[in-house]
Amino acid sequence: MAPHTQSLPYIRAISPYQPGKPITQLARELGFAVDQIVKLASNENPLGMSPKARAAVIEAMATLSRYPDDFELKHALAERSGLGVERIVLGNGSNDVLDLVARVFLAPGRSAVYSEYAFAVYPLATLSAGAEPIAAAASDFSHDLEAMRAAIRPDTRLLWIANPNNPTGTLLAYPQLKLFLQALPPDVVAVLDEAYNEYLPPAERVDTTAWLAEMPNLVITRTFSKIYGMAGLRIGYALTSAAIADLMNRVRQPFNCNNLALAGAVAALDDHPFVAASYALNRAGMEQIVGGLKRLGYGHIPSHGNFVTFRLADAAAVNQRLLKHGVIVRPIAGYGMPDWLRVTIGTENENSRFLAALEASA
Ligand SMILES: *Cc1c(COP(=O)(O)O)cnc(C)c1O
DSSP states (O other): OOGGGGSOHHHHTOOOOOOOOOHHHHHHHHTOOGGGOEEOSSOOOTTOSOHHHHHHHHHHGGGTTSOOOOHHHHHHHHHHHTOOGGGEEEESSHHHHHHHHHHHHOOTTOEEEEETTSOTHHHHHHHHTTOEEEEEOOBTTBOOHHHHHHHOOTTEEEEEEESSOTTTOOOOOHHHHHHHHHTSOTTOEEEEEOTTGGGSOTTTOOOGGGGGGTOTTEEEEEESSSTTOOTTTOOEEEEOOHHHHHHHHHHSOTTOSOHHHHHHHHHHHHOHHHHHHHHHHHHHHHHHHHHHHHHTTOOEEOOSSSEEEEEOTTHHHHHHHHHHTTEEOEEOGGGTOTTEEEEEOOOHHHHHHHHHHHHHHO
């Protein structure tokens, strides 16, 4: 009997996460130089990372023989959020903290509710814990809070929400979201994933950390992978009650965040000009790409993130032709959206390359 057949059936049932195609892989396939390729597939920051964070990372190289010390980052996040350090959980990317929440609350015999077209990691983290993911139908590609509430079963212990959501870019109105969370059964923990929070215009953004005071079942997650431009360093965090943070910390690997990521994150938090420049570039790039898509006759879902999802009849074929032009975007057939592609907002030049390649690929 082959040993792998003795693995847990719910692990065998998992279909792997499909990442954006790496630049180096396409370069190898096409015989292109790496710098000829435009990758707009993984919602990375086209400006790279903050120069201050980069300097801090280089300095932290001198510490690599020592185990990491997360004191500084936890305190920096505590100061910024106004929450105590006992309410903060650091992760190897926010994906790691999503997994920690799943491990704390899910197991075979339990379920977690998420929305159709929501981030692929939610069903993955749910299945990895042996629990059953329940997809609530979306409404107009957005989370349908009524449908999510109706999908909650007696065995449901977790509910996943991305706001803004990836890959659709939709944003739930904060007043409705707050009412929804307030009315959740107390035995259901809500994970509010705010990976794209910093891309919202300040006037549209609500500081959801204030909700934690009245919602002991809320876990807010944020990341340094998106506007902070540190996807490759792998660092993110959760803000929650002290009791939930304590449990997440018990299942966390003691040194899940490395020295370079910790040092980079501390410096990145203070680099306000870099965050402002990234935000401004994204606003301008969103206009450029949405304008281009309209000109070329493609419909799109209005997006609140650093990416936009657009509709085309032959998405798979167009994607293949874009790749031949050296442009990588993200097919989202795996999300049940076979007629759509998701493009990350790049620099002005990258956006132009994408639009020209799209025009030539039609
Ligand atoms: C990119 C993304 C994350 C962040 O992942 P990291 O593990 O922090 O790199 C989390 N949630 C959503 C919805 C995302 O799109």
